[in-house]
Amino acid sequence: DGGITQSPKYLFRKEGQNVTLSCEQNLNHDAMYWYRQDPGQGLRLIYYSQIVNDFQKGDIAEGYSVSREKKESFPLTVTSAQKNPTAFYLCASSQGIEQFFGPGTRLTVL
Amino acid sequence: AQTVTQSQPEMSVQEAETVTLSCTYDTSESDYYLFWYKQPPSRQMILVIRQEAYKQQNATENRFSVNFQKAAKSFSLKISDSQLGDAAMYFCAYRSAKTSYDKVIFGPGTSLSVIP
Numbered sequence: 205d206g207g208i209t210q211s212p213k214y215l216f217r218k219e220g221q222n223v224t225l226s227c228e229q230n231l232n233h234d235a236m237y238w239y240r241q242d243p244g245q246g247l248r249l250i251y252y253s254q255i256v257n258d259f260q261k262g263d264i265a266e267g268y269s270v271s272r273e274k275k276e277s278f279p280l281t282v283t284s285a286q287k288n289p290t291a292f293y294l295c296a297s298s299q300g301i302e303q304f305f306g307p308g309t310r311l312t313v314l
Numbered sequence: 315a316q317t318v319t320q321s322q323p324e325m326s327v328q329e330a331e332t333v334t335l336s337c338t339y340d341t342s343e344s345d346y347y348l349f350w351y352k353q354p355p356s357r358q359m360i361l362v363i364r365q366e367a368y369k370q371q372n373a374t375e376n377r378f379s380v381n382f383q384k385a386a387k388s389f390s391l392k393i394s395d396s397q398l399g400d401a402a403m404y405f406c407a408y409r410s411a412k413t414s415y416d417k418v419i420f421g422p423g424t425s426l427s428v429i430p
Contacts, residue, residue, distance in 0.1 A: 237417070246318070246405055246420030262417065294359065301347055301409070303418055305359035 207231065208306035210295050215311045217282070217289070225280045225309045227295035236278035237296040237303065240264060247294060253278055282311065289313050316341045318408050318421035326427040327396045334381075335391045335424050337406030345411040348382065348389045349418070353403040362404070365389065367411070393426075401428045 208229045217223045229236065235254050239247040249262030253272040267286025272278055278297075282289045290313045296303040317340045327333035339348070350362040365373045365382050372380050377394045393400055406421040 244323070244422060246407075246422045247418075248420075249417050252417060292357065296359075302349075302361055302364065308357050 208295060208297055208304060210293075210306040210309050212309060213307065215309055217311065217313050219313055220284045222281055222283050223311065225282065225293055225295075225311070227278045227280065227306060228276055229278075229295075229297045229304075229306075230276060231297055231299070231304065232275070233297035233299040233304070234275070235298045236272070237298070238262075238268070238270065238278070238280045239294045239296065241292040241294060241308075250280065250293075316343075316408055316410070316419050318406055318419050320404075320406055320421040320424050322424045323422070324425045324427070326429055327393070327400075328429050329396055329398060331396055332392060332394045333396055333426065335393075335404050335406075335426065337389045337391070337421055339387050339389065339406070339408050339421075341387070341408065341410075343410055343412070347409045347411060348380075349407040349409070350378070350380070350389075350391045351405045351407060351420075352400075353405065353423075354399075354401070359405075363391065396428050398428050398430065401426060 211226045237252040238250040248264050250268050251270040253259035269281045293309045295306040319338045346367045348365045352360045352362045363373050363375045363378050379392045381390045403423045405423045407418050409418045410416045
């Protein structure tokens with residue numbers, strides 16, 4: 205089945221540690237996106253990539269980094285510089301108009 | 315910059331009744347797309363319906379339909395014959411049609427409860 209997978213589903217991190225969230229898609233989509241979702245707010249764009257080896261900052265990129273070495277993969281690293289990283293993170297991909305979403309990762313900083 | 319507003323943080327509907335969720339947006343562009351996404355308790359985002367701005371006809375998908383008022387920049391979602399499975403967060407979203415992979419701007423969401 206074609207789709208987007210995110211792992212892990214739940215992630216716990218100690219303050220001051222970097223952590224990497226995985227996002228893989230087998231839809232052969234060129235574009236991939238990372239969103240952050242907080243209670244009472246819509247999705248906010250962290251980073252997006254339109255093609256391999258290229259990516260752009262979204263609206264809230266500070267404290268995050270990404271890489272796009274393969275078309276299928278777009279990992280997100282939450283660094284210790286991110287002041288309030290506890291949130292739900294969604295990955296998406298698209299090949300045109302519609303974006304398809306993964307199941308998300310819930311990150312909690314202890 | 316484009317913005318999307320959903321003025322109803324929470325709504326409820328009786329099972330089998332009809333409910334309308336409101337959305338307004340702000341843009342200076344003439345060509346764009348509008349979406350309604352559903353996020354059930356599983357948190358999986360699902361596309362409910364899509365509207366192209368150049369189309370005058372309102373989009374429909376089974377029990378879901380929209381009222382697209384381009385001049386008023388309004389894009390409401392009507393759910394008919396509401397079912398328990400419709401209970402979810404609903405997000406209105408906007409995307410420019412300028413490029414193939416433009417970013418999507420989401421509203422803050424409306425939490426819909428369905429009363430049996």
